[in-house]
Every structure is written in C-alpha cells, then in structure tokens.
Amino acid sequence: MGAPGPEGAAGVPPAIEIRGLVKDFAVGLRGLRLRAVDHVSLTVRPGEVFGLLGPNGSGKSTTIKLLLGLLEPTAGGCAIFGVPSGRVEARRDVGYLPEAPNFYRFLTGRELVTFYGRLCGLAGSGLRSKLEEVVALVGLAGAADRRVGTYSKGMLQRIGLAQALVHDPRLLILDEPTAGVDPVGSAEMAELILALKARGKTVLITSHLLGQIEELCDRVAILDRGGLVAEGEVAELAGATGRLSFETEVLPPEEIAALRAWLESRGRRLEAVAPARRRLEEVFRTHVGRGPRDTEGGR
Amino acid sequence: MNAVRFSALRAWLIAGNTLREASRQRFFQFLLLLALALTLGARWLRDFNFGAPELKFLADCGFGAMAFLGAALTIAATAQLFFSEVENRTALTLLAKPVWRAEFVLGKLLGVAALSAVFCALLTGLLSLTLAWREAELSRLLPDAVAPGGGVSHAMVALGGLMQWLRLLVLAAFTLLVATFAQSQLFSVVTGFLILVVCHLQHLAQDAYARAGSAAGLIASSLISSVFPDFQVFQLADSLAAADLPATGDVLRVIVYALSYAAAAAGLAVVSFRRREI
Numbered sequence: 268m269g270a271p272g273p274e275g276a277a278g279v280p281p282a283i284e285i286r287g288l289v290k291d292f293a294v295g296l297r298g299l300r301l302r303a304v305d306h307v308s309l310t311v312r313p314g315e316v317f318g319l320l321g322p323n324g325s326g327k328s329t330t331i332k333l334l335l336g337l338l339e340p341t342a343g344g345c346a347i348f349g350v351p352s353g354r355v356e357a358r359r360d361v362g363y364l365p366e367a368p369n370f371y372r373f374l375t376g377r378e379l380v381t382f383y384g385r386l387c388g389l390a391g392s393g394l395r396s397k398l399e400e401v402v403a404l405v406g407l408a409g410a411a412d413r414r415v416g417t418y419s420k421g422m423l424q425r426i427g428l429a430q431a432l433v434h435d436p437r438l439l440i441l442d443e444p445t446a447g448v449d450p451v452g453s454a455e456m457a458e459l460i461l462a463l464k465a466r467g468k469t470v471l472i473t474s475h476l477l478g479q480i481e482e483l484c485d486r487v488a489i490l491d492r493g494g495l496v497a498e499g500e501v502a503e504l505a506g507a508t509g510r511l512s513f514e515t516e517v518l519p520p521e522e523i524a525a526l527r528a529w530l531e532s533r534g535r536r537l538e539a540v541a542p543a544r545r546r547l548e549e550v551f552r553t554h555v556g557r558g559p560r561d562t563e564g565g566r
Numbered sequence: 567m568n569a570v571r572f573s574a575l576r577a578w579l580i581a582g583n584t585l586r587e588a589s590r591q592r593f594f595q596f597l598l599l600l601a602l603a604l605t606l607g608a609r610w611l612r613d614f615n616f617g618a619p620e621l622k623f624l625a626d627c628g629f630g631a632m633a634f635l636g637a638a639l640t641i642a643a644t645a646q647l648f649f650s651e652v653e654n655r656t657a658l659t660l661l662a663k664p665v666w667r668a669e670f671v672l673g674k675l676l677g678v679a680a681l682s683a684v685f686c687a688l689l690t691g692l693l694s695l696t697l698a699w700r701e702a703e704l705s706r707l708l709p710d711a712v713a714p715g716g717g718v719s720h721a722m723v724a725l726g727g728l729m730q731w732l733r734l735l736v737l738a739a740f741t742l743l744v745a746t747f748a749q750s751q752l753f754s755v756v757t758g759f760l761i762l763v764v765c766h767l768q769h770l771a772q773d774a775y776a777r778a779g780s781a782a783g784l785i786a787s788s789l790i791s792s793v794f795p796d797f798q799v800f801q802l803a804d805s806l807a808a809a810d811l812p813a814t815g816d817v818l819r820v821i822v823y824a825l826s827y828a829a830a831a832a833g834l835a836v837v838s839f840r841r842r843e844i
Contacts, residue, residue, distance in 0.1 A: 335662045337844045355570040363662035369654045386663045
C-alpha cells in the first residue's frame with residue numbers, strides 16, 4: 268500500500284495517518300532481514316492524546332522514526348496532517364522529544380532552545396517571547412542559563428520538551444518522556460501533557476508507565492513484535508470488567524461477616540476483603556514534592 | 567501548503583554550532599597549541615635547517631605544522647563532529663525539525679571549514695610575526711645579509727596560509743563524504759588519512775608509471791588523479807620573495823580547482839546522507 272491520502276474520512280486531515288507500514292532492517296552480511304514494523308495502520312485524530320504501547324523491541328520507536336522521516340519505510344506510508352512523512356514540510360508542525368534525549372552539552376538551556384527555534388524559522392522578538400514562554404512552561408526559567416551538561420535527567424526531559432514546543436507545533440511526539448525520571452518529575456510531565464492537550468495540541472506518547480498512559484490518553488494502540496495487536500479508546504480497552512469494588516472505613520470482623528451473609532442471602536458472594544493501602548508513588552510524591560523544580564541539582 | 571526551501575541560514579546555524587562544539591574540545595585546542603608552539607619555537611630549531619636559509623627554514627616549519635597538524639585536526643574534527651551527532655542522537659532532534667539533510671551536511675562541512683580557517687589564520691599570523699621579528703633581528707645583526715627589497719613577502723606568507731586552508735577544505739569534504747556512509751568514526755579517520763596520502767603522492771605515481779612506460783599503470787593513475795585532487799597544486803607559495811608571487815590568474819585557478827573538488831565531494835556526501843537511516 269502506498270502513502271496515505273491527504274484527507275481523512277471527515278475531510279479534515281488526521282494528525283497522523285499510518286497505512287500498511289512495514290520496516291525491515293538488514294541484519295548481518297548475508298542480508299537477513301529483521302521486520303521491526305509489520306503492516307501497522309492507525310490514525311490519530313487532531314486534539315487527542317494517543318498512547319503507543321508495547322514492550323521493548325515492539326517497534327514503537329521505529330514507527331516514530333518512520334513518522335518523522337528519519338527512516339524510510341519498506342512498504343506502506345504515513346502522513347502528518349496530510350503531508351507524507353518523507354517530506355520536510357511534514358515536520359514543520361511536529362515537536363519531537365526523543366527517548367533519553369541528549370543535547371549539545373556546551374549550550375545553556377536558553378541557547379539550546381534558541382538554536383532549535385531559529386532552525387524552525389523563528390527570529391527576533393517572536394523567538395524571544397516564545398523562548399521565555401516555553402522555558403517557563405516546562406519549569407526551567409531559573410536554570411535556563413546553566414549549561415545543558417549540568418542538567419539532571421528530569422531537566423533534560425523538560426528542556427527537550429521546551430525545544431519540541433518552541434515553534435508551537437500542532438503535533439507533539441513524545442518517546443518515553445518519563446523514562447528515568449523520578450515520580451514527581453513524571454507527574455509534572457503528565458500535568459504538562461494535559462495542559463498541552465487543553466491548548467488543543469495533539470500528542471502521541473509512548474511509555475512503559477501504563478498507569479500514567481491510562482490517565483493521560485484518549486486512545487491507545489498496542490504493538491507487539493512490530494504488529495498492531497490492539498487499538499481503541501482507553502475507556503473501551505481498560506473499562507468496566509462487570510465487577511464491583513467498595514471502599515469504606517475499617518469494619519470489625521462481625522460487620523464483615525454480616526455483610527457477607529447479607530450478600531449470600533441475595534445469591535451473591537463477597538470475594539475479597541483487604542485493607543486499602545496507599546500507593547508507594549503517592550507516599551513518595553507526598554514527601555518529595557518540593558515546589559519549583561528548576562532549582563534541582565545537576566549531575 | 568508552502569514548501570520548505572533549502573535555507574543557507576539553517577546551514578550557517580548548524581555550522582556555527584559545529585564550530586562552537588569543536589572549539590570546546592580539548593583535543594583540538596591541544597593541536598592548535600602544538601602548532602602554534604612549533605611555529606614559534608622553530609627559531610630554536612634552526613640548527614636543523616639542512617642548509618636552507620634561516621627565514622625559509624622558519625617558514626617551512628610554520629607551513630609544515632599547518633599542513634601536518636591541520637590535516638590531523640581537519641580529519642579528526644570532520645569525523646568526530648559528524649559521528650557525535652549520530653552517536654549522541656542529537657541528529658535525531660535536529661533532523662526532526664524542518665531541516666533538509668543537505669543543510670545538515672553542508673552545515674557540518676562549513677563548521678569544519680571555519681575551524682580550519684581559524685587554525686590557518688592564527689598560524690599564518692603568528693608565522694608572519696615570527697618572520698618579521700627574525701628578519702628585523704637579522705637586518706640589525708647582519709645588514710649585508712638581507713638585500714633591500716629581498717626580504718620576506720608577507721603577501722606570500724598569507725597566500726601560503728590560504729593554500730593550506732584550501733587543501734584542508736578539500737580534505738574535510740572528502741572525509742565528510744566517507745563519514746556519511748561509514749559505520750564507524752575510526753573508519754572515517756583512517757580513510758581520511760589514506761585520501762590525504764593519495765592526494766599528496768599521486769603525482770609521484772604518475773611520474774613513475776610514465777617513466778616505466780606501463781600502460782595499465784598510467785590508466786590506473788589517470789583514474790585516481792581524476793577522482794582525487796592533486797595536493798601539489800597548492801604549492802604556489804614555495805618562496806618568500808615578493809618577486810615569486812604567482813599571477814592572480816594562477817591563484818584563482820587553484821581556488822576554483824579546490825572549490826570544485828570540495829563542492830563535488832560535498833554534493834556526493836549530501837546524496838549519500840539522504841538515504842542514511844538515523
């Protein structure tokens with residue numbers, strides 16, 4: 268199948284359209300081929316947060332690179348807002364944060380974002396105001412004049428997000444934006460993504476933190492061994508199980524027994540009674556949440 | 567939808583960043599300091615002049631440092647600055663912006679060209695100062711030894727510096743071409759040095775084959791000489807006397823020769839990098 272058509276079903280081009288995408292890599296001298304992406308087709312609608320999930324090696328990052336035109340597909344194609352990915356024009360409306368981002372260590376945060384902004388055609392007061400806006404948005408205003416080489420992992424992710432946002436793209440592609448980031452940083456990243464969604468941005472995100480994906484995404488696709496194995500609304504895929512759970516204050520054993528007897532008298536069964544526990548992440552965030560994060564120590 | 571056209575400004579931005587990165591690397595700073603020290607210290611090595619006049623010996627030392635250490639700097643910088651973008655994955659973020667791959671490749675080449683220009687300019691300036699200083703000293707000590715109007719031509723020294731830079735520019739373009747398809751930095755560096763040797767020695771091979779009358783050898787050497795530039799062409803400033811200054815036409819011919827080879831190698835590098843998977 269060739270590259271997708273320029274327009275979606277409703278006449279508005281989808282933010283991302285992938286059709287029959289295949290990517291093979293040659294392995295070794297004998298020309299053996301490893302299929303990294305296997306006939307993947309999916310559509311991301313403008314304004315939604317879309318999660319691309321899958322274990323390591325499932326083809327998520329390769330799909331993203333194909334989408335950005337950094338790799339050439341073996342077959343099929345993809346388009347961003349109707350523009351085929353291989354064209355430079357397709358990247359004008361995209362901000363990309365790679366997995367475990369690495370930036371020019373000799374530049375300060377401000378110089379780095381300025382560099383990427385100028386590459387995207389920004390200049391003068393427009394660039395300056397956009398720079399201040401995105402640096403403040405990601406919470407790095409106080410550290411923007413420090414060398415990137417002194418930044419912690421969380422700060423690198425945030426300056427990465429700032430460079431992805433500097434030209435105000437309609438689509439953001441975030442590859443494992445919370446990998447290696449502590450739970451507080453991870454929660455802040457989630458808040459940022461929701462704020463971006465509220466501004467009308469489309470977000471494609473990959474992550475191993477399924478709980479976070481569930482909170483953030485409207486729809487998800489699951490890849491395994493290069494192929495698409497599930498796709499749909501989060502509520503649809505991870506929705507009701509046909510079962511019910513209650514939460515109440517601690518009850519004495521005789522009241523639990525009475526509850527069990529009451530249910531049994533109606534032909535039901537009380538299957539589990541367990542003390543509710545706080546999640547470790549909650550405990551961590553309660554103790555470690557510490558106000559403005561741009562004073563965070565560097566490496 | 568408006569097309570994104572090739573932009574020289576984006577290539578310059580990438581070049582500026584490349585130069586900035588290079589100027590912060592200790593290895594390149596060390597090579598520059600070593601070359602400066604050799605140029606300045608040649609005065610104290612004049613006992614090893616093998617019979618050459620002293621000022622000529624000083625100039626040969628300066629240009630020798632520029633040629634040898636400049637080639638090492640250019641080859642290492644081209645390979646290192648290109649592969650650091652790929653290996654550190656900064657190229658991913660950069661090429662995910664609306665940037666043409668040609669802009670990236672040309673930006674890298676211009677960055678290295680600027681680095682070698684700074685290197686050659688600093689060394690040429692220092693060499694000129696050293697020669698002027700020693701010439702003044704010799705005129706004072708041995709007034710008869712330096713004939714009026716027969717001293718050092720600084721225009722000739724500047725021309726020598728320009729020729730060295732043109733040679734390094736061509737070398738950078740060829741090394742970059744190799745880097746765009748090579749899988750390792752080491753391969754690019756080794757191949758860069760091989761290219762340097764071929765470019766320097768091809769005229770000797772041609773002479774040898776011509777003397778031997780070997781048709782196969784002549785065909786092979788002709789092929790090599792049409793693919794690789796002959797670095798002997800850049801030996802325009804072999805003397806320090808103003809009277810030996812080459813004609814402007816000859817200088818322009820060498821500049822066009824160097825730029826043509828650099829442009830051809832850069833063009834091939836762009837084609838090669840277009841299909842490279844990042």
